[in-house]
Amino acid sequence: MLNIKQISDMEDYDKSHEIAQLMSKLEKGEQSARENGWISSEDVKEKLGL
Numbered sequence: 001m002l003n004i005k006q007i008s009d010m011e012d013y014d015k016s017h018e019i020a021q022l023m024s025k026l027e028k029g030e031q032s033a034r035e036n037g038w039i040s041s042e043d044v045k046e047k048l049g050l
Contacts (some may be wrong), residue, residue, distance in 0.1 A: 033039075
């Protein structure tokens with residue numbers, strides 16, 4: 001039973017770490033947009049090929 005808890009703890013850690021990385025990247029993107037200006041949704045679609 002102890003091993004299951006350890007695996008669960010590791011999964012929780014991995015998820016928390018990934019969320020922290022995502023939030024950091026989102027903050028960097030928002031800061032860049034504030035400094036350099038936002039792009040339109042049309043430009044986003046064009047860059048993504050949608």
